[in-house]
Amino acid sequence: MARLLLGAFFLAAGSLHFLRPKPYVAIVPDGLPRKLELVYASGVAELAGGALLLPERTRRTAGWWLIATLIAVFPANVNMAVNAERFRTVPEPLLWARLPVQGLLIAWVWRVAVR
Numbered sequence: 001m002a003r004l005l006l007g008a009f010f011l012a013a014g015s016l017h018f019l020r021p022k023p024y025v026a027i028v029p030d031g032l033p034r035k036l037e038l039v040y041a042s043g044v045a046e047l048a049g050g051a052l053l054l055p056e057r058t059r060r061t062a063g064w065w066l067i068a069t070l071i072a073v074f075p076a077n078v079n080m081a082v083n084a085e086r087f088r089t090v091p092e093p094l095l096w097a098r099l100p101v102q103g104l105l106i107a108w109v110w111r112v113a114v115r
Contacts, residue, residue, distance in 0.1 A: 002112045003053055010050030010066060017043025026087070027080040045069040053113055063113025070106050077102055 017024055021039050028035040049069060052062030077098050084092040 003059060006108060006112045007050045007053035007062075010046045010053065012050075014043045014046030014048075014050060017046065024076075027076045029075055029079045042069065042073050045072075059113045063109050066109045066113070067106050070102055070109070074099075074102055 017039050021036060021043075024039040024042070025035045028038055032038060045065070046069060049062050049066035052058040052065065077095075080087055080090075081092075081095040081099060084090075084095050087095065
């Protein structure tokens with residue numbers, strides 16, 4: 001059941017990269033080119049990881065894939081917290097609180113898919 005919930009979480013999260021890309025584009029660090037393409041790539045990565053979590057035989061591969069994805073997108077979360085004045089719709093303390101949540105997501109993926 002936990003694997004299905006985690007898979008659904010990443011399928012939903014990945015879908016949002018395509019349904020509402022603008023907020024994701026806004027948090028991509030300024031030094032990175034082709035922001036929209038990076039948002040789509042991370043959305044594909046989350047969709048693929050979520051789908052690969054569902055079959056038992058691919059869960060470990062999906063787990064490592066999603067851990068790598070979460071690490072790869074972490075700079076965008078840091079960028080959002082550091083530049084909180086650009087993201088006035090979210091209170092700054094919540095932006096900083098998101099950073100350790102990334103670690104909790106990694107732990108969740110590890111526990112459900114890799115271990």
